[in-house]
Amino acid sequence: MANPIKKIKRIEYSEEEIQEQNVAEVMQAISENKDSVIKGIDLLSTVNESGTLDIISALIKKRKVALENLVTELNKERYAGSIENLSELFMLLGSINTEQIEELLTKMNQGIEDAQFVSETETTSYMDLFRAIKDPEINKSITMLLEFLRVMGRD
Amino acid sequence: MKELEHVIVHMNGKEYLAEEGQNLLEFINTTEEKVPQICYNESLGPVQTCDTCIVEVNGKLVRACGTTVETTMEVNTEAEAVHSAQKESLDTILENHELYCTVCDFNNGNCSIHNTVSEFGLAEQSRPFKPTEYEVDNSGSFYRYDPDQCILCGLCVEVCQDVQVNETLLIDWDLERPRVVWDGGVAIDESSCVSCGQCVTVCPCNALMENTMLGEAGYMTDQEPGMLRSMIELTKKAESDNGPLMAISDTEAAMREERIEKTKTVCTYCGVGCTFDVWTKDREVIKVQPQHESPANGISSCIKGKFGWDYVNSDERLTKPLIREGDSFVEVEWDEALTYVADRFNEIKEDKGSDSLGFISSSKATNEESFLMQKLARQIIGTNNVDNCSRYCQTPATQGLFRTVGHGGDSGSIDDIGDAEMVMIIGSNTAEAHPVIASRIKRSQKLFGQKLYVFDLRKNEMGERADKFFSPKSGTDLVWLSAVTKYIIDQGWEDKAFIDEWVNGFEEYKESLSKFTLDYAEELTGISKEELIGIAEEIHSVDKLSICWAMGVTQHQLGSDTSTAISNLLLVTGNYMRNGTGAYPLRGHNNVQGCSDFGSLPNFFPGYEHVDNDEVRARYEKTWGTELSVSPGKDNHEMIGAIHEGELTSLFILGEETGLVDANINYVTAAFEKLDFMVVQDLFLTRTAEFADVILPAAPSLEKDGTFTNTERRIQRLYKALDPVGDSKPDWMILKELAQKMGYEWDYDHPADIMDESASLAPLFAGVSYDLLEGYNSLQWPVAEDGTDSPLLFVDGFPFEDNKAKFFPLDFELMYETDDEYDLHVNNGRVLEHFHEGNLTFKSEGILREMPESFVEVSPELAEERGIKEGARIRLTSNVGTVVETVHITDRVQGNELYLPLNAIGESAVNLLTDNRVDKDTNTPAYKEVAVKMEIIKEKGKxxxxxxxxxxxxxxxxxxxxxxxxxxxxxxxxxxxxxKDDG
Incomplete structure (x- = not known):
């Protein structure tokens, strides 16, 4: 004879048993992922030593507030220009001819480097200037500068 | 088949071969050319609302999806004018839809708008987004509509009007800003929406979304509304150009794949066998997405399959085995529980013999689990006492088909029902019990002129929609079916050629019909002679007839005979062996077909081979290494009787709520109390489990692999989407471990191994293998050894010795009527929202909100006669029991007929009223033959x-x-x- 019943007596696990079971699960996971865990600890320790861990941890805990502050702030009118510029600037970058710029910058660097060797007492007279125009390297630089100024001034 | 004419199409300077009459967009999609097509859905075909697929044809700009391929057609998809027109269309769409993909829950890689904008390379829209003044409609239990994101493509309307055919959604084009409206303009919640979810499934963007997706799908979408707005504004500023927006949101979409799993599964409710991808995030089911390639349902679903999965994560799930101790169940570990069950089974077998144990399989569990349950009974215990719940529903249909055509399954596929010129539905509330099949019929009737004749006591939705609705007197379907058949033969309208070639016993059968005159039928059924002639004429006038039936036919004392009469009619008219024709007993549970197919029947091995056939038994004995019982076992009904007789003393019930769904439950539960040992394996502590000595916690479909077989005989795989809760386990694993405890080497590693064993033993499944069932692939039995399956069941004849079907003569005697004392007839059946007794659907908050409690339907005329109003409380008493019900007055029922849904439980359970009368041939309870008297407790109420x-x-x-x-x-x-004007 079995009458209908509904009561269930759950297995009551003691704190220790639950802890034991959890620890066993964690140990197994660690054992299966030894290398990653060690590297992870190393990374964590580096982040901690630099003090970054505290900052990140606090930021994550307060993420809702932080995000709200950030989004509210960025939505203000005064940022509108900057945010829009961000993507404009990004577009602009794409149109720069890096090869030419690189050539130009290399030459500038060389010029700056050589200029260091000019003695502090050395001076240049008008005649020296006229003579220098005849120097093909100097003449090329001046021509380039004038062309640059001309284009800059174009409407 | 008609040969398709091919035509040459010139496109972008190249020549292509296309089919004449083919849709141009569909043709373009077969080539390497790409055309935007936001409103094109391959399941719905061209809708022509979005204008993005504009191309140039013979120099003129047209919608590709609105154009038919013709000879000498010149198509250009690359011209500047084409590009400009497409851009204009996209701009119009983006006026209605704000692009904030990164913080949109729909950003899952499949957003049509996102993908189109991205592929088109639309960097900037020329006109700004214009919000509407409409509020978001959050009123529904399962999904919400955001008019500000809606692009008015109308896919939701198409699917609601012409696929689901619930006819709730429209776009109101007369409004200044058109929008989707429900029932012409009420809240979702107040409308006729049946929550099938198909509108949400086809929505190409985030305008219609499942509530379970909101704030869940994205990494950054779970925000307060104000905050979300701010983030949208910021996104738009920072991503002022669509390029960066696409790049960032595409990355976010890719990241989502890391935490949202998409797993193919098969629905676990009715027998339609819908398949879909279930999206899970951790343990949460956030979306159910039917697929174009889903064989049975395509993109269709119903409220339960789309939204009814809460039970999987219910707090009430059993997580540990339970053993009865005194007045409570005590949780134990698996080893203890299984050792206990194994020892007790062995003891009982030893003391009282194998046949004192009984086994009931589950139509909710997989084919493999049915196979193991019957193997446990036969190989280990040594009894054929194994059965399943098809005994409660469709065994009479199977019997009727065995007698006449030899296979107990649907003659064809759901496609065939859709293709029929005429469909007769007899005793089936299809729109609520098999919603997706009902939709196929509704669609064919609405769009393709299919004739629908419905025979039911109750004017259910199919009855309302029918071209002709008949309400014959309860239990008399055999009479009108036979009378119509006789009339057809009397007129000489029978299909003589078909009968000569394919059917035996015509003369004897014709003779047997002499009793079924039109006068006799009119008198017994209440259908007039003229109407009977009209039915016969309609049947005669069509070339393809399919007949669907369900419990309204089978759950009577003449259930098998009535099913036989249906098959006889189909044979007389030659409506077998062709697409669009045949017999369709609509199976009720997800795997009630498969549970029987795979051998959980007292007289059959898997694949319907008789247990008393020596040759067959020898095959199993050889593989299983043991002698098997030759005598057929007891069915469910006989097992309950045998318990009362003291012959059966132990019962193992796997996933079946016998204590609620068997007839005359007072008698059934009294039997449970007499058992020496009872084991129940289930997800929950069900009413049945309350009587158990041991309860084993099982895992539902989402937590296991396996196969189900739907009403079309279609075997489909389900894949594990979640881990079992707690210590619960899949049924097959529990059975395997129990067998091992009992000393048998069952070494299945995966359900595929079990299927391999079944396929090697049962010729019906010879070629079935998991490899052929990958993903959305399926097989319809019989499956030949080379893997060829049978979408159409009868192709080369019928599975009898001479390849011919048989006419089966029938008689009729009226076996049930109401009388002066028990003057009301109780009909019972399903409601759309809940499945059966509600063990699964009662766990869904949304479904409970739609239908929180049960009721009894009373006709307006009966209510008036008895002086009761809506919400009245009444007591109904039959010859065996009493229930208390709340009244709902509706003209779906008429006169002295009452309708009691199956989800009525406790003191309202219909099976407190049903008695021990059964179908004379199969022992299926005559659930539909209940006469009661009514007492009024309270005249009106809520x-x-x-x-x-x-x-x-x-x-x-x-x-x-x-x-x-x-x-x-x-x-x-x-x-x-x-x-053109601009240019």
Whole structure:
């Protein structure tokens, strides 16, 4: 004879048993992922030593507030220009001819480097200037500068 | 088959071969050319609302999806004018839809708008987004509509009007800002929406979304509304150009794949066998997405399959085995539970013999689990006492088909029902019990002129929609079926050629019909002679007839005979062996077909081979290494009787709520109390489990692999989406471990191994293997050894010795009537929202909100006669028991007929009223033959049907989205013409 019943007596696990079971699960996971865990600890320790861990941890805990502050702030009118510029600037970058710029910058660097060797007492007279125009390297630089100024001034 | 004519099409300077009459867009999609097509859905075909697929044909800009391929057609998809027109269309769409993909829950890689904008390379929209003044409609239990994101493509309307055919959604093109409206303009909640979810499934963007997706799908979408707005604004500023927006949101979409799993599964409710991808995030089911390639359902679903999965994560799930101790169940570990069960089974077998144990399999569990349950009974215990719940529903249909055509399954596929010229539905509330099949019929009737004849006591939705609705007297279907058949033969309208070639016993059968004159039928059924002749004429006039039936036929004392009469009629008229014809007993549970197919029957091995056939038994004995019982076992009904007789002392019930769904449950539960040992394996502590000595916690479909077989005989795989809760386990694993405890080497590693064993033993499944069932692939039995399956069941004849079907003569005697004392007839059946007794659907908050409690339907005339009003409380008493019900008055029922849904439980359970009368041939309870008397407890009260239930809505039928009304609007300009004007 079995009458209908509904009561269930759950297995009551003691704190220790639950802890034991959890620890066993964690140990197994660690054992299966030894290398990653060690590297992870190393990374964590580096982040901690630099003090970054505290900052990140606090930021994550307060993420809702932080995000709200950030989004509210960025939505203000005064940022509108900057945010829009961000993507404009990004577009602009794409149109720069890096090869030419690189050539130009290399030459500038060389010029700056050589200029260091000019003695502090050395001076240049008008005649020296006229003579220098005849120097093909100097003449090329001046021509380039004038062309640059001309284009800059174009409407 | 007709040969298709091919034509040559010139496109972008190349020549292509196309089919004449093919849709141009569909043709382009077969080539390497790409055309935007936001409103094109391959399951729905061309809708013509979005204008993005504009191409140039013979120098003129047209919608590709609105154009038919013709010979000498010159198509250009690359011209500047084409590009400009497409851009114009996209701009119009983006006026209605704000792009904030990164913080949109729909950003899952499949957003049509996102993908189109991205592929088109639309960097900037020329006109700004214009919000509407409409509020988001959050009123529904399962999904919400955001008019500000809606692009008016109308896919939701198409699917609601012409696929689901619930006819709730429209686009109101007359509004200044058109929008989707429910029942012409009420809240979702107040409408006729049945929550099938198909509108959400086809929505190409985030306008219609499942509530379970909101704030869940994205990494950054779970925000307060104000905050979300701020983030959208910021996103738009920072991503002022669509390029960066696409890059960032594409990355976010890819990241989502890391935490949202998409797993193919098979629905676990009715027998339609819908398949879909279930999206899970951790343990949460956030989306159910039917697929174009889902064989049975395509993109269709119903409220339960789309939204009814809460039970999987219910707090009430059993997580540990339980053993009865005194007045409570005590949780134990698996080893203890299984050792205990194994020892007790062995003891009982030893003491009282193998046949003192009984086994009931589950129509909810997989084929493999049914196979193991019958193997446990036969190989280990040594008894054929194994059965399943098809005994409660469709065994009489199977019997009727065995007698006449030799296979107990649907003659064809759901496609065949859709293709029939005429469908007869007998005793089936299809729209609520098999919603997706009902939709196929509704669609064929609405769009393709299919004739629908419905025979039911109750004017259910199919009855309302029918071309002809008949309400024959309860239990007399055999009479009108036979009378109509006789009339057809008397007129000489039988299919003589078919009968000569394919059917035996015509003369004897014809003789047997002499009793079924039109007068006799009119008198017994209440259907007039003229109407009977009309039915016969209609049947005679069509070439393809399919007949669907269900419990209204089978759950009678003449259930098998009535099913036989249906098959006889189909044979007489030659409606077998062809597409669009045949017999369709609609199976009730997800795997009630498969549970029987795989051998959980007292007289059959898997594949319907008789247990007393020596040759067959020898095959199993050889593989299983043991002698098997030759005598057929007891069915469910006989097992309960045998317990009362003291012959059966132990019962193992796997996933079956016998204590609620068997007839005369007072008698059934009294039997449970007499058992020496009872084991129940289930997800929950069910009513049945309350009587158990041991309860084993099982895992539901989402937590295991396996196969189900639907009503079309279609075997489909389900894949594990979640881990079992707690210590629960899949049924096959529990059975395997129990067998091992009992000393048998069952070494299955995966359900595939079990299927391999079944296939090697049962010729019906010879070629079935998991490899052939990958993903959305399926097989319809019989499956030959080379893997060829049988979408059409009878191709080369019938599985009898001479390859011919048989006419089966029948008689009729009226076995049930109401009388002066028990003067009301109780009909019972399903409701759309709940499945059966509600063990699964009662766990869904949304479904409970739609239908929180059960009720009894009373006709307006009976209510008036008895002086009761909506919400009255009444007591109904039959010859065996009493129930208490709340009254819902509706003209779906008429006169002295009452309708009691199966989800009535506790003191309202219908099976407190049903008695021990059964179908004379199969022992299926005559659930539908209940006479009661009524007493009034309270004359009126609160209506049991909530105000927001769909039954209170008002449908708004039309064909499709009615795009012509959009084109007639004054503000509509065809993008092509604009481009031409500008240029």
């Amino acid at each position: 209506s049991p049907l909530p105000k927001h239930n769909f039954r209170r809505g008002n449908r708004t039928p039309q064909i499709g989205v009615n795009v012509e009304k959009k084109w007639e609007r004054e503000d509509y300009v065809f993008p092509g013409s604009q481009v």
